[in-house]
Amino acid sequence: GEDVEQSLFLSVREGDSSVINCTYTDSSSTYLYWYKQEPGAGLQLLTYIFSNMDMKQDQRLTVLLNKKDKHLSLRIADTQTGDSAIYFCAEHRDTGRRALTFGSGTRLQVQP
Amino acid sequence: EPEVTQTPSHQVTQMGQEVILRCVPISNHLYFYWYRQILGQKVEFLVSFYNNEISEKSEIFDDQFSVERPDGSNFTLKIRSTKLEDSAMYFCASSLGPTSNQPQHFGDGTRLSIL
Numbered sequence: 001g002e003d004v005e006q007s008l009f010l011s012v013r014e015g016d017s018s019v020i021n022c023t024y025t026d027s028s029s030t031y032l033y034w035y036k037q038e039p040g041a042g043l044q045l046l047t048y049i050f051s052n053m054d055m056k057q058d059q060r061l062t063v064l065l066n067k068k069d070k071h072l073s074l075r076i077a078d079t080q081t082g083d084s085a086i087y088f089c090a091e092h093r094d095t096g097r098r099a100l101t102f103g104s105g106t107r108l109q110v111q112p
Numbered sequence: 113e114p115e116v117t118q119t120p121s122h123q124v125t126q127m128g129q130e131v132i133l134r135c136v137p138i139s140n141h142l143y144f145y146w147y148r149q150i151l152g153q154k155v156e157f158l159v160s161f162y163n164n165e166i167s168e169k170s171e172i173f174d175d176q177f178s179v180e181r182p183d184g185s186n187f188t189l190k191i192r193s194t195k196l197e198d199s200a201m202y203f204c205a206s207s208l209g210p211t212s213n214q215p216q217h218f219g220d221g222t223r224l225s226i227l
Contacts, residue, residue, distance in 0.1 A: 031212035042116075042203060042220035043155070050213070088155065092212035098168060099145065099157035100216060 006103035013111050018076040020106045022089035029091040034074050037086045084110045114138045116219035118204050124225045133189045133222045135204030144187045145205040199226045
């Protein structure tokens with residue numbers, strides 16, 4: 001099957017770390033992506049990870065992948081008010097349908 | 113940084129009318145996509161396009177929809193005889209290649225409102 005699930009809402013205080021979780025079901029997924037959508041804007045590519053990796057770090061962003069449990073997380077260190085947005089995880093396969101399959105998005109609210 | 117641009121940002125159309133949504137992909141990209149997001153729902157794949165033909169389409173992309181690359185820079189989505197349920201945000205994306213290690217870059221979307 002092909003379903004990507006995310007929790008809908010996360011609220012954190014400025015300066016704390018945020019962890020946004022995602023689960024996927026398709027074992028043939030090869031790359032997993034995180035996109036950010038600010039109000040009224042498009043989908044901004046944040047980072048992505050190959051499915052044979054466990055972790056990828058890019059400045060304040062850390063992606064963790066547990067392939068056995070099909071669980072993906074995005075950690076944002078030192079969260080700022082400008083990080084308030086909807087975060088989408090998406091999977092991309094190299095077999096079958098090659099389009100991105102998106103989760104429903106997690107709305108991150110950063111309290112000052 | 114190069115980006116995907118979409119016009120218009122908001123389109124209001126009467127039910128039954130035809131609408132054309134326009135996109136200018138990143139200039140060296142070869143694969144183009146349309147996705148849509150109905151309010152409160154997931155982003156859904158519609159169609160991908162390469163070498164002047166559709167390479168893949170979803171169940172949503174029926175005869176009401178068509179895509180075209182009319183010149184070397186534009187990529188369009190046409191929706192004929194629009195219905196109320198076509199109201200959504202439509203995103204265009206482009207990538208260098210079709211494989212999963214070639215990220216898709218998205219435009220800011222066109223909000224389509226059918227009255």
